Amino acid sequence: MRNNSEGINVEDLRRDMREDDYHLDGNASGGLLREIFGREVTPEPATCGACGSTNPMGGLMVHRNAMGDVVRCPGCAAVLFVVAHTWGGYVVTFDRLRSLRLADGS
Numbered sequence: 053m054r055n056n057s058e059g060i061n062v063e064d065l066r067r068d069m070r071e072d073d074y075h076l077d078g079n080a081s082g083g084l085l086r087e088i089f090g091r092e093v094t095p096e097p098a099t100c101g102a103c104g105s106t107n108p109m110g111g112l113m114v115h116r117n118a119m120g121d122v123v124r125c126p127g128c129a130a131v132l133f134v135v136a137h138t139w140g141g142y143v144v145t146f147d148r149l150r151s152l153r154l155a156d157g158s
């Protein structure tokens with residue numbers, strides 16, 4: 053059991069995602085990502101800390117259910133970050149996302 057500071061059990065969320073998920077690509081969650089990061093990030097390169105591959109945010113695998121999104125690396129399926137929908141907004145838990153490059157002016 054691992055609860056983050058918001059009291060959300062990330063392991064439960066991950067398990068639920070595997071059992072009851074469907075795949076979207078990162079472009080499908082572009083609106084959500086824009087809300088979280090405050091800008092368009094789908095073309096921005098994200099690097100996986102597990103396998104080292106770099107892919108645009110829009111090319112990442114998104115597993116979505118009513119609780120939130122689990123965003124995985126398309127190269128090795130490692131969890132890069134988890135977005136939990138809460139009553140007050142979102143909780144983003146970063147896992148294997150090593151880096152996200154944000155270009156100036158976008």
Ligand SMILES: [Zn+2]
Nearest residue numbers: 100103125128
């Ligand atoms: Zn990877």
